[in-house]
Amino acid sequence: MLNYKQLNPNKVYLITGAGGFIGYFLSKKLLEQGCTVIGVDNINDYYDVNLKHTRLDQLKPFEKFTFIKGDLADKALITEIFEEKKPNVVVNLAAQAGVRYSIENPDVYIQSNIIGFFNILEACRYYPVEHLVYASSSSVYGANKKVPFEETDFVDTPVSLYASTKKSNELMAHTYSHLYNIPATGLRFFTVYGPMGRPDMAYFGFTDKYFAGESIKIFNNGDFENDLYRDFTYIDDIVLGIERLISHPPAGEGVPHKVFNIGNNNPEKLMTFIGTLEKCLSKTLGKQVEFKKDFEPIKPGDVPATYASTDALQKAVGFKPETSIEDGLQEFVDWYVGYYGVE
Known part of the structure; x- marks a missing residue:
């Protein structure tokens, strides 16, 4: 495997957003390999807190897991965690997510x-770490027309505050890497999905609507020829990519800061994705499922296509996503029906 070192169970891994979707699955993967994980999360109510507690409850039996409830905006707390726990590696996945919510509630995006x-970054400056991995987002590409998106593309035209904050993170990380030699890697995530995922994501919302007997809203004007394209990336593929990158900090000449796309490299039309979700529900429920659909104009801040080139990440750590949307959505549907006890 290219440049891929095993994780060291003697090191301390600090994961912020450990109660979140990606943070939970990454924490679990590291704990299963015997690593020490410090999880931080403020358990905010942006979506169902019960789901966050369910994820954390599955991590608590691991002896090497410590959970700290707290907010990243609390500087004294973050400093204390670094001082006491002395993490070797930090994976910052805590963030206020969501494009549309950033239009309604901008304050929380600036805070978080x-x-x-x-x-x-300040804590990494005063308590040096071997590697800071942090979440950026595919939304930094804004309304770029050229696809697939490549890391070298121009990203100075974000179309939502959420995207602006993520672009800011990349700039801030680069500056701190330059000034204080902090090895840092930003990850531009492309539409992550799977079981125990975020209820604010479209596939989760569509499933909720179906069981509530309501129609789903599709923001593509009903234009199937020019349908929205998305690079849907299954959670296991994402976690594998992060796991490999953790032990692969930027090195060599220049600033020790890199940014990678982490996506499926295989975009699907939104309507194809919806059709696949209907098929998976039909299979699990043993009856024909078809969503009631309302077509509406594209929303402010949304972009027509998000599609990643993952060549750079493949070259760096051999990352190649392998989960089809059929398999990934089936896993989600089976989990959903079991977790919510629906029929």
């Missing part, structure tokens, strides 16, 4: 994504 990330 800007001030919170600044506090992480």
Whole structure:
């Protein structure tokens, strides 16, 4: 495997957003390999807190897991965690997510994504770490027309505050890497999905609507020829990519800061994705499922296509996503029906 070192169980891994979707699955993977994981999360109510508690409850039996409830914007707390726990590696996945919510509630994005990330960088400055891996987003590509998106593309035209905060994170991390030699890697995630995922994501919302007997809203004007394209990436593939990158900090000449796309490299039309979700529900429920659909104009801040080139990540650590949307959505549906006890 290219440049891929096993994780060291003697090291301490600090994962922020451990109660979140990606943070939970990454924590679990590291704990299963015998690593020491310090999880931090403020368990905010942006979506169902019960789901966050369910994830954390599955981590608590691991002896090497410590959970700290707290907010990244609390500088004293973050400093204390670094001082006491002395993490070797930090994976910053805590953030206020969601494009549309950033239009309604901008304040929380500045608190969490800007001030919170600044506090992480400051802590890495005073308590040096071997590697800081942090979440960026595919939304930094804004309304770029050229696809697939490549890391070298121009990303100075974000179309949502959420995207602006993520672009800011990349700039801040680069500066701190330059000034204080902090090895840092930013990950531009492309539409992550799977069991125990975020209820604010479209596939989860569509499933909720179906069981509530309501129609789903599709923001593509009903234009199937020019349908929205998305690079849907299954959670296991994402976690494998992060796991490999953790032990592969940027090195060599220049600033020790890199940014990678982490996506499926195989975009699907939104309508194809919806059709696959209907098939998976039909299989699990043993009856024909078809969503009631309302077509609406594309929303402010949304972009027509998000599609990643993952060549750079493949070259660096051999990352190649392998989960089809059929398999990934089936896993999600089976989990959903079991977790919510629906029929």
